[in-house]
Every structure is written in C-alpha cells, then in structure tokens.
Amino acid sequence: MTDQLIIRDLEVSIGTKKILRGLSLSVGQGEVHALMGPNGSGKTSLAYTLMGHPDYHVDAGEVTWRGESILKMAPDKRARAGMFLAFQYPSAIPGVTVASFLRNIYNAVHHPRNPDEAGEGAIKYTGIPLAKFRRLLEEKMALLSMDPGFSTRYVNDGFSGGEKKRLEMLQMAIMNPTLAILDETDSGLDIDALRQVADGINATLTPEMGVLLITHYQRMLNYIRPDQVHVLLDGRIVMSGGEELSHQLEANGYDWVREQVGVPDGVGDEVAEPAPQPA
Amino acid sequence: MAPVAGALDPAALMEVFGSRPEPDWLRTIRRRTWAGYDATPWPSASEEEWRRTRLDELPRDVPLVSDARAEVSVLDADATGAGVVFADLGDAVRDHPELVQRVLAADAAGPRTHAAFWELSRASWTAGTFLYVPAGVTISLVLRSRTATAGAGAFFPRTIVVAEANSTVTLLDEFSSVDGEPGWFGGTVDIRAGAGARVRYANLQRLGDATWNIGAQRVEVGPDAEVTILNAQVGSLVTKLGMDILMSGRGGTSRLLGILAAGDEQKIDINSLQDLSASNTTSDLLYLSALYDSAHAVFYGSTRVRSEAKQTSSFQECRNLLLSPKAGAEPIPVLEIETNDILRCGHGATAGAIDPVQMFYAQSRGLSHDQAERMIVRGFFERVVAQIGSEAIRAHVLAALEDRIGSAEVVAA
Ligand SMILES: Nc1ncnc2c1ncn2[C@@H]1O[C@H](COP(=O)(O)OP(=O)(O)OP(=O)(O)O)[C@@H](O)[C@H]1O
Ligand SMILES: [Mg+2]
Numbered sequence: 278m279t280d281q282l283i284i285r286d287l288e289v290s291i292g293t294k295k296i297l298r299g300l301s302l303s304v305g306q307g308e309v310h311a312l313m314g315p316n317g318s319g320k321t322s323l324a325y326t327l328m329g330h331p332d333y334h335v336d337a338g339e340v341t342w343r344g345e346s347i348l349k350m351a352p353d354k355r356a357r358a359g360m361f362l363a364f365q366y367p368s369a370i371p372g373v374t375v376a377s378f379l380r381n382i383y384n385a386v387h388h389p390r391n392p393d394e395a396g397e398g399a400i401k402y403t404g405i406p407l408a409k410f411r412r413l414l415e416e417k418m419a420l421l422s423m424d425p426g427f428s429t430r431y432v433n434d435g436f437s438g439g440e441k442k443r444l445e446m447l448q449m450a451i452m453n454p455t456l457a458i459l460d461e462t463d464s465g466l467d468i469d470a471l472r473q474v475a476d477g478i479n480a481t482l483t484p485e486m487g488v489l490l491i492t493h494y495q496r497m498l499n500y501i502r503p504d505q506v507h508v509l510l511d512g513r514i515v516m517s518g519g520e521e522l523s524h525q526l527e528a529n530g531y532d533w534v535r536e537q538v539g540v541p542d543g544v545g546d547e548v549a550e551p552a553p554q555p556a
Numbered sequence: 557m558a559p560v561a562g563a564l565d566p567a568a569l570m571e572v573f574g575s576r577p578e579p580d581w582l583r584t585i586r587r588r589t590w591a592g593y594d595a596t597p598w599p600s601a602s603e604e605e606w607r608r609t610r611l612d613e614l615p616r617d618v619p620l621v622s623d624a625r626a627e628v629s630v631l632d633a634d635a636t637g638a639g640v641v642f643a644d645l646g647d648a649v650r651d652h653p654e655l656v657q658r659v660l661a662a663d664a665a666g667p668r669t670h671a672a673f674w675e676l677s678r679a680s681w682t683a684g685t686f687l688y689v690p691a692g693v694t695i696s697l698v699l700r701s702r703t704a705t706a707g708a709g710a711f712f713p714r715t716i717v718v719a720e721a722n723s724t725v726t727l728l729d730e731f732s733s734v735d736g737e738p739g740w741f742g743g744t745v746d747i748r749a750g751a752g753a754r755v756r757y758a759n760l761q762r763l764g765d766a767t768w769n770i771g772a773q774r775v776e777v778g779p780d781a782e783v784t785i786l787n788a789q790v791g792s793l794v795t796k797l798g799m800d801i802l803m804s805g806r807g808g809t810s811r812l813l814g815i816l817a818a819g820d821e822q823k824i825d826i827n828s829l830q831d832l833s834a835s836n837t838t839s840d841l842l843y844l845s846a847l848y849d850s851a852h853a854v855f856y857g858s859t860r861v862r863s864e865a866k867q868t869s870s871f872q873e874c875r876n877l878l879l880s881p882k883a884g885a886e887p888i889p890v891l892e893i894e895t896n897d898i899l900r901c902g903h904g905a906t907a908g909a910i911d912p913v914q915m916f917y918a919q920s921r922g923l924s925h926d927q928a929e930r931m932i933v934r935g936f937f938e939r940v941v942a943q944i945g946s947e948a949i950r951a952h953v954l955a956a957l958e959d960r961i962g963s964a965e966v967v968a969a
Contacts, residue, residue, distance in 0.1 A: 325916075328916075328920045329919075329920075330916050331912075331916070332912070351919065351924075351925075352916060352919040352920045353919045353920075353921075353922050353923055353924050353925075353927075353928075355920075356919075356920055356921055356922035357922050361920075362920050364917060364920075367917065368911070368913050368914040368916075368917035368918075369914070370914060370917075370918065370931070370932060370935050371935055371936070371938070371939075372934065372935030372936055372937065372938030372939060373931055373932075373934070373935035373938070378921075378931070381923065381927070381931060382921035382922050382923060385921065385922035385923050385924075385927065386921075386922040431935070431938075432935075448921065452921070452922070
C-alpha cells in the first residue's frame, strides 16, 4: 500500500529539549489509529512535526507519506499533498471571516494558482466561483450542524472551545484530506456537541482517508471506531493494541502501562500539568 | 509652461502668483500669510513631536509645482442648485470669489507642531480641494477629488471643507506624485464641521517614493457634529503629519481612523492632538500600521481633556504589525486630563510581529507563507476597513493598499 503514513524511529527536539525518542507508527489508507498518552508526552509535538512546524527539529528518523519523504516539505505543501491537522488549540485570525478563510484555503488546496499566472499580465485569478463555493459551504456546515451565521464571524476570534473544534472539522470537510490528524478534537465539547462532531467526522471520512486521532478519552472511540490504539510514553509508542486497549487504559491509567512495559514512574510526563487553555 | 520658482524664494514666488489671474484680496492674503510664515520658526528637535524626524534632507530647493490642480467629481443638479460648491481651489476663487474670500477670512491656526508649514500652505498653495456645503444640505453621493503632480517639486495644496449646520457630506481626497523625483509635499487639510453636520473625509495618500510629506490637518467639530476622518497612507519617503482634532462644540463626535502600509526605507511620523474643550464630546482614534522591510513608524498621540470639558469620552489606539525584523514602530500615547469629570479616557498601543503559531496555522491549511501573511495583514486592517461606510472609498483604499501588502485574495464569500 502506498497511500500510507510511515513514521520510522522519529526523534524530535524543541530547543534543547528532546521530546520524541525513536517513535515508529504507520497509518494505512482507510484506517483509524488512536493515539493516547499522558499530558506532556509529546502527542501534539508529533502532530506538529508531521505538519511541518518549524520549531520542531527532527534529529533522526524518517516520515514518508505515499512513499515520499515529507520532512523537507513546507507545511502548505504538506496540506496540498492531502495532509490535515486539526489543532488542539486553534489560532484566531482576526478580521478574516470564516467564509473567506475557507474559500482561500479551498483554493489553495484544490485550485492552486498556476505558477505561470503569477506574472503581471496574468488574468485575475479567482479560484472557485463564489456561488459554487457558497453551496459547498452550506452543505458542509449542515453536515456538522453548524449555524450559518458562523461563516461571517472572524476565524476563531472569540470562539468558545467547542466552536473552535467545530470549525476545525469544517475546515477538514472543506479541504477533504487523505490524511487527517485530529489533536484532541473531542476535548472541550459538551456531550451533544461530541456526538455531532463525531457524526460530522464520520460523514467526512472516506475509505481513502487515514486518521490519526489523538485523544484522552475512550468515549470518542465509541463514535469513531479505531483499528488500532497506541500509547505514547517516554517519547515512543510503548504499547499498541485493538480497541480494547482504550478500555484498559480508561480503567487502569498510565501507571499500569508503565508497569507493563517497565518504564519508571514519571518518565515521559515530567510536565504533568495540562497545557494552558487559551482564553 | 508655467513659470517655476524656488519654493522658498519670495521674489520668485511673487512672480509666480503675479502671473496668475488672482484677485487682489487673495494676493493680500498670500503676502500676509507669507510674512506669517517668515516670522514662524521651523520646528526644532527640541520639540517632543519633532525629536524623531529631521528636516535636514528635505528637498527645499525644488521649484514650486504650479501646474497641478484638483480634479473633482461633477456635482448633480440638486447639489449645485442647493448652493454646494466643489471645485479646485483656484477655480473656486474664480467662480465663487465672495464665498472663498469669506471662508479664507475665517482661517484659523493649524497644528502647533506644523505652524510654519500651515502658513506656508496658506501663502503658497497652487491647487486645492474646495468643498462648501450649505446648511441643511445632504449630499448622498461620495465626492471625489484627485490631485496628482507629475514631476519633482514643492507643492502645498489646501483642502478646505466647510460643512455648515446640519449638512451631510462624504469626500474622498486623493494625492499622488511620481516615484523617483525628489518632492516636498506640504498639503494641508482644513475641515470645519458646523453644528449637527455629518462629515466623512477620507484622505488617500499615494505620494511617490522620493517625496517628503510634511502635511498638516485641522479638524474642527461643532456642537453635535459627527466627523469621521480616515487617513490611508501608502506612499512617500518620509511623512511627518500633524493632526489637530478640535472638539470645541458641545456633544460633538469624532472618529479618527488610520491605515498605514509602509516598506523599503519609509519613515512615517505622525503626531495627533485630540483636544477636548467642550462637554459631552467623544473622540476616538484608531491607527493601524503594517510595516515591511526597514520601514519605521512613530505615532505620537496626545489627548487633552480641558478642565471646562465635562463628561467626555476619548480613546486612542495604535497597533503596529512588524513584518520584518528591521521594521520598527514607536507608539507614544500622551494623556493630559485636567478634570475628574470624565466618562472615559484611555489608550492602547502595541507593536509586534505576526504570531508564529498563527502563521503555522494558516500555512497548515495550504496557504504559502506570503499568502498567509497577506491574509493576516488584511485581517489586521479590517477593524478600520469595516468602519469605512462607503463601498467606493473602501475599494479605493484596498486597491491602494494592494501595492504594498499584495492582493490578499480575501474575497467576500
Ligand atoms: N515550544 C515549546 N517549547 C518548550 N517546550 C515545549 C514546546 N512545545 C512543547 N514543549 C514540551 O514538550 C513536551 C510535549 O508537549 P506536547 O504538547 O507535545 O504534549 P501532549 O502530549 O500533546 O500533551 P497534552 O496531552 O497536554 O496535550 C511537554 O513537556 C511540553 O512542555
Ligand atoms: Mg497536546
């Protein structure tokens, strides 16, 4: 299978701090992989590294996507290659409406400007026709049970935690990626919203799409059934299993994992407090 | 070919003006204000507002631009019938001498920081935008005036807007000059909003990249008048603009909006004074600048609430987005409050780069670094753009900004 993400012995540091210490993981086409692990174990760091965040330095290892190494690719190029990251803490872009942002990112991914057209004499580039885009947007917003008024607000500006997560899913639906990395998309959602967002994700998933779903809670996995569950600890995947592993984790916690794999207490989660939730 | 004269050579100047078909009363004003200019010292670096801009390299030996004029949009028959006058200042002198004489006789002093240049413009203007709106008249069309200079030179056009009581008017006033030619632009803007008048004035500055812009603006807001001023600045090599917003009529409201996009080696230095001398007045200022390359902006904003002005509300806010490590901005708010009886008086000022997380977020959606930057900058300006009531003015301002910030492709959807 070529349509898959292969991470081999990945070592990542930020500044002088080593975060990933030889992580290996593969996600095939149409597969859902859940990634769990204590706060500060490096889940978001992995997601950022996969998407090409410039601060996360790859010291060793390889990541290939559809048979090609992606580590030298800029984030926007990875997006155009079909990768998508739903952020744990999405950024606000004040002054840019959801609708115009979505239209821009749709065009960037699906209607990239022909490089020959960049010159002075180029015909004015407009991308997807407005009416067609509006229909697409309405359809995707309905899929995620989103209020239409949402599209005129500024991107994540003053959004509640749950609204931000919904907007991440709307972006995913618009971009229609082949690899989706969802970083705690379930956290911050109320019970009804969790179900709606999960329904939306399921409706967005295609048989071609691979999913890496980062979560702290087994509950999400009732809606989106994983093919495999992995535990990240001490900078590595220390345990992998089927869906039942998420139940074991829920029941026994990460100390149980440490006992099982012989990692001393506290290693891999030295920063145990959760990352601050931005206002 | 119009005669030329060194901009500061009185003999040559008098020759220029002597050859113009001007009435004697105007010649008298020119002589008197020239004397006033002569008696007023140029600003010195010991003045707080002039510490950051030096005039040593101002091209002062260039000839006076005498062949430019303001191209103004045509009024409809209703407006003309109602007594509205909208014309190049020189044409207005010719066609409406009594009115212009009366308006010029009521000239008041300009911003203290630009006192000499204010007098210079009164003495040496060769073009200008003249707009007179009689009491009670509403002009719903957006009026537009364009003043362009073709070559090197010194140019001191005057914009004068007199909006009498309870009148309503919107004016887009555009200035441009060619790149590469050393120029001294000393345009002044004089806005007088009478009681209950509603004035929206947008100044679009696209001066050439070798032009020094030493402009001054004086805005007088009458009782219960509502005035919105927008300065959109994309051009010039050096700008040192002084603005006075005089809240001298009880219950008046002013909004002062600014958009500034600068790059290369541009130096932009603005000083404003929101002078609240009447009770129940409101004056808000919001200036946004995006600075590229080695551009540097200074914003010295004073708010003065005088002891006799009760129950006033004022705010000044200045945000600077630095798009290059070499770009810089200095917002300097100064508040002088002489009374305790105020509703609100405050300021906010920031200068900083784009948040890298925000940049990564946008890039992770497939936008290139440049596309993401353009989008973020365009979004940054939206707080002011959204307040531009006129669709036409918004389009002109955005088109002018595109020269500097690029096409944001942030289309309505
Ligand atoms: N920019 C940074 N500078 C310094 N340390 C960082 C930075 N980003 C992450 N870290 C550290 O790297 C470690 C892994 O953080 P990461 O956000 O990847 O954890 P996580 O598994 O996603 O945690 P959570 O479950 O709380 O979201 C933590 O110790 C964190 O403090
Ligand atoms: Mg995380």
